[in-house]
Amino acid sequence: MATMICTVCCMVSVDCSERQCMDRMDIDDNDFPTPTQQTQGARTSVGSELVSPDGRRHYDEEGVRKAVRDFLVAIGEDPNREGLLDTPDRIARAGKELFGGLYQSPKEPLSRRFKTDTDEMVLVRNIELYSVCEHHLMPFLGVAHIAYIPSNGMVVGLSKLARLVEVYARRPQVQERLTKQIADALMEELDARGCLVVIDCEHLCMSMRGIKKSQARTTTSAVRGIMKNAATRAEAMQLICRE
Ligand SMILES: Nc1nc2c(ncn2[C@@H]2O[C@H](COP(=O)(O)OP(=O)(O)OP(=O)(O)O)[C@@H](O)[C@H]2O)c(=O)[nH]1
Numbered sequence: 001m002a003t004m005i006c007t008v009c010c011m012v013s014v015d016c017s018e019r020q021c022m023d024r025m026d027i028d029d030n031d032f033p034t035p036t037q038q039t040q041g042a043r044t045s046v047g048s049e050l051v052s053p054d055g056r057r058h059y060d061e062e063g064v065r066k067a068v069r070d071f072l073v074a075i076g077e078d079p080n081r082e083g084l085l086d087t088p089d090r091i092a093r094a095g096k097e098l099f100g101g102l103y104q105s106p107k108e109p110l111s112r113r114f115k116t117d118t119d120e121m122v123l124v125r126n127i128e129l130y131s132v133c134e135h136h137l138m139p140f141l142g143v144a145h146i147a148y149i150p151s152n153g154m155v156v157g158l159s160k161l162a163r164l165v166e167v168y169a170r171r172p173q174v175q176e177r178l179t180k181q182i183a184d185a186l187m188e189e190l191d192a193r194g195c196l197v198v199i200d201c202e203h204l205c206m207s208m209r210g211i212k213k214s215q216a217r218t219t220t221s222a223v224r225g226i227m228k229n230a231a232t233r234a235e236a237m238q239l240i241c242r243e
């Protein structure tokens with residue numbers, strides 16, 4: 001029996017259609033490991049290959065497994081002890097989620113537009129965000145707030161804004177670039193008349209190592225188009241900052 005795998009969210013599921021993922025392909029059930037394979041030590045996962053939108057790079061699961069084994073040896077651990085035996089494979093699979101955005105395009109969430117009869121501001125606040133800082137490969141986490149002003153009434157589903165955040169957060173990142181990329185995608189792919197993106201995060205590389213300032217929060221913003229207008233920007237900021 002054929003199974004559907006979504007090349008957007010990588011979920012193997014019939015539920016995928018409910019997630020409104022747009023780009024799916026048929027694969028064969030035999031491409032997936034059996035339950036037995038999944039629970040064996042030092043296992044090898046067989047699954048969907050992640051390929052970047054331009055087709056130039058793919059996610060090298062075996063390469064990640066080898067690198068993690070080498071890393072464990074380098075820190076003085078024994079990759080063959082029981083607790084670590086599956087770790088290279090776990091990280092190889094986790095990496096597909098954490099860095100899956102490298103294999104997605106902002107076109108995916110933003111292409112399913114629909115028309116409304118208003119060009120007023122749309123704002124989604126407190127979109128949970130987990131990313132990985134490119135300097136230390138440690139998590140940074142917090143929230144994104146996205147406001148935009150549609151043109152000709154063309155909007156996207158609200159969940160697509162959160163999906164857009166995922167596309168750019170699931171990569172080695174710096175917070176400034178993440179903020180800018182989201183704003184640029186809204187202008188280019190959604191053809192918004194203006195947008196404001198505000199991101200507020202804790203960086204674990206500042207909390208659990210180095211300077212160890214766990215209360216520090218970093219806020220970045222990017223403003224584009226007619227949202228640069230002082231009154232419009234102030235309105236958006238007021239809506240974002242309300243309790
Ligand atoms: N601007 C910016 N800096 C970041 C981000 N994530 C991590 N950093 C910073 O990247 C910098 C890397 O500094 P380096 O001096 O190269 O590395 P380091 O010796 O580990 O630095 P310390 O964290 O100060 O110990 C640190 O100051 C981090 O706080 C980010 O999203 N944006």
Ligand SMILES: [Zn+2]
Nearest residue numbers: 133135136205
């Ligand atoms: Zn860092």
